[in-house]
Amino acid sequence: MKQFRIIIFIFFVICIFSPVNNACASSVQDDLKVTLDQILEILQDKSLKGEEATEKRRTALRKLIHYKFSFAKMSQLSLAKHWKTRSEEEKKTFIDLFGQLLEQTYVSKIESYTDEQVVFVKEYVKDKKAQVNTKIVTDTIEIPIDYRLFQTNDGSWKIYDVVIEGVSLVGNYRSQFDQMLQKDSYDKLLDELKNKLNS
16 A cells, blocks of 8 residues: 555645646645645654654644545545435535545555655646646655645635546545445445444
């Protein structure tokens, strides 16, 4: 599951549907850079290191993740055609559980951050959607990662998908959830999410 570790860099960039020179970062990229700087500040804060500071550190990281991710959008896209058949209460429950799962996964990987280098490749913008193509450079490999965002009604940009080495995070979950719902009930899917959270 190394790919999930790389997802922590989801905060590093944004893209939009017309290439932009890296020297002229857009407001979207600037906004993500602020979040990235805050994440690095938490990870490098000596007072937040060690097991005794685990809960305080993770609480701070979760705030940033919750702020930058749109769990509602990710939930809707991941359930796809099954989303429309759910009641408002069911949707709220799913967003809560799925959001917790994503947060749990991201935080655990963020904490293992070392000193990989993030290189911004291209940035695209079209209307209210954006994508930033980046690559993570280690001593031995380069990992391409694309970040997809949308602009909310208040003008802010939220992440709704990450594509790692050509594999969409949302698309991957969508495939898993669809397969489960083809043979099992929606309640069974919720039970599976709860089991993952408690494991």
